[in-house]
Amino acid sequence: MRFQDKTVIITGAAGGIGQTLVELFASEGACVMAADYQAQSLQDLGSKWQAKGYKVAIQVTDLAHKQDCEKLVLACVKVYGGIDILLNNAGIIPRGTILETTDEMWFSAMNVNLNAVFFLCRATIPYMQRAGAGAIVNTSSVWGTEPGPAHVAYCTSKGALACLTRNLAVDHAPDNIRINAVCPNEVNTPMIRTGFAKRGLDPDEGISQLNQSVPIGRIAEPQDIADVIAFLASDAARYMCGAVVPVTGAKPVYG
Ligand SMILES: NC(=O)c1ccc[n+]([C@@H]2O[C@H](COP(=O)([O-])OP(=O)(O)OC[C@H]3O[C@@H](n4cnc5c(N)ncnc54)[C@H](O)[C@@H]3O)[C@@H](O)[C@H]2O)c1
Numbered sequence: 685m686r687f688q689d690k691t692v693i694i695t696g697a698a699g700g701i702g703q704t705l706v707e708l709f710a711s712e713g714a715c716v717m718a719a720d721y722q723a724q725s726l727q728d729l730g731s732k733w734q735a736k737g738y739k740v741a742i743q744v745t746d747l748a749h750k751q752d753c754e755k756l757v758l759a760c761v762k763v764y765g766g767i768d769i770l771l772n773n774a775g776i777i778p779r780g781t782i783l784e785t786t787d788e789m790w791f792s793a794m795n796v797n798l799n800a801v802f803f804l805c806r807a808t809i810p811y812m813q814r815a816g817a818g819a820i821v822n823t824s825s826v827w828g829t830e831p832g833p834a835h836v837a838y839c840t841s842k843g844a845l846a847c848l849t850r851n852l853a854v855d856h857a858p859d860n861i862r863i864n865a866v867c868p869n870e871v872n873t874p875m876i877r878t879g880f881a882k883r884g885l886d887p888d889e890g891i892s893q894l895n896q897s898v899p900i901g902r903i904a905e906p907q908d909i910a911d912v913i914a915f916l917a918s919d920a921a922r923y924m925c926g927a928v929v930p931v932t933g934a935k936p937v938y939g
Contacts, residue, residue, distance in 0.1 A: 685712050685713040686712050686713075686914070686918045686920075687709050687712045687713050687714035687914075688713035688714075689713060689714075689715065690709075690713070690715070690768040691714070691760060691764040691765070691767050691768045691769070692709050692767075692769040692770075693716075693719065693756065693757070693767060693769070693770045693771065693804070693808070694709065694717070694718050694771045694773060695719045695745070695747060695773050695774035695800070696719075696720060696774030696775065697718035697720045697726060697729070697742070697773075698718075698720035698722045698725040698726050699720070699773070699874060699875070700871065700872070700873020700874050700875065700906045701823070701871060701906045701909050702718075702720065702773050703729065704906035704909075704910040705771055705910045705913060705914075706718050706729070706733060706738075707733075707738075708907075708910050708911070709771075710736075710738035710739060710740050712914075714739070714769070715741075715763075715764045716733075716738070716739065716741070717740075717741050717742075717743060717756070717759065717760040717763065717764065718730065718733075718740055718741070718742050718743070719742070719743045719744075719745040719747075719756050720744070720745065720774070721744065721745060721746040721747065723744045726744060727742065727744075729742075730742035741759075741760075741763045741764075743755070743759045743760075747804075748796055748800070750799070753800050753803035753804050753807065754803060754807050756804065757804060757808050757811075761811060766814075766815055767808050767811050767818070768812075768815070768818060768819070769818070769819045769820070769821075769917045770818070770820045770821075771820075771821050771917065772801045772804060772805075772822045772823060773823045773913070774796060774800070775796065775797050775823060775825075775842075776792060776793060776796045777838045777875055777879070778792060778793050778837045779834065779835055779838070780834060780835070780836065780837070781833075781834045781836060784834070785836055790837045792837075793837035793838055793840070793841040794840075794841050794844075797838070797841035797845060798841045798845055801822055801845060801848060805852060805863075808820070809856060809859070809861060812859065812861045813856075813861070816859075817861065818860070818861040818862070819861070819862045819863075819864075819917045819921075820852070820863040820864075821863075821865065821866065821916045822845055822846075822848070822849050822865040822866075823866055823868070824842045824845045824849065824928060825838070825868060825869075826867045826868065826930055827839045827842055828841075828843040828845060828846045828867060829843065829867055829930070830937035832938075842867075846865055846867065846928045849864065850926045850928065854925075854926060857925045857926075862916075862921065862922070862924060862925045863926065864921070864924055864925065864926065864928070864929065865927070865928045866912050866916065866929050866931050867928055867930045867931065867932075868904055868931045868932070869898070869904070869931070869932040869933065870894055870898075870903040870904065870935075871903060871904040871905070871906060871908075872891055872904065872905050873906055876890075876891075876894075876903075877890075877891070897935060898932075898935040899934035903933070908931065909931055912929060912931050916929070
């Protein structure tokens with residue numbers, strides 16, 4: 685029970701990694717504030733989690749809007765009295781080269797993958813300062829540190845997120861707030877499966893081909909990433925600040 689009575693905000697809670705994070709933290713005693721903009725899914729999941737006896741509150745949140753980000757932090761403080769851990773997990777992946785990237789794709793990627801993290805951290809850190817401790821884990825991507833082809837908005841937003849993580853870590857380590865990031869390569873979630881479907885490929889077939897490209901023999905499952913995020917959020921990672929941790933099964937972006 686590493687997270688007994690710890691208050692945790694989890695964004696993208698209705699997604700592949702997000703649902704796994706909620707289960708993991710709630711099953712280890714956390715009080716979770718789960719946020720997503722898929723209102724119906726979030727409500728259905730919220731009922732499922734509560735039926736299991738987990739302490740999970742939900743807040744429908746569109747991270748593309750600053751007011752929603754700030755409301756999420758206030759809702760967590762109102763329900764639980766503070767915030768110990770912030771998991772900035774939500775993300776979107778507009779696909780395309782610069783010539784294929786519309787203004788809308790660019791600004792959406794920046795709003796959800798980067799600006800929301802800025803707004804959530806800015807609103808959360810004062811509560812952590814007052815409490816004298818806190819942990820934030822951001823989900824970047826290996827494509828943020830080593831950009832892959834034809835995803836210019838995604839890679840740029842995730843690269844900036846890795847940089848933001850290191851900046852905040854330096855500024856807030858003296859407050860005993862540890863800020864780190866994970867950088868997964870491919871993970872078996874709707875994000876990657878819908879990409880195959882959009883290109884007219886069978887998602888299971890796509891995943892089994894991708895599995896062959898990973899030295900460890902398979903792409904990541906959501907649990908593989910959630911376990912690293914939980915470690916970074918836990919006291920076992922007490923000396924880790926500003927780490928941008930690749931979680932890749934040894935698969936490089938190139939080579
Ligand atoms: N799946 C991968 O291969 C992969 C690889 C590297 C990094 N990541 C990162 O992992 C994180 C989790 O992704 P996932 O694979 O679970 O994807 P997912 O698509 O299953 O989940 C993402 C969740 O974010 C939510 N979301 C999107 N836009 C939102 C908004 N405006 N407001 C609120 N919620 C919003 C979605 O509704 C969804 O529930 C993302 O940051 C993603 O970039 C994923």
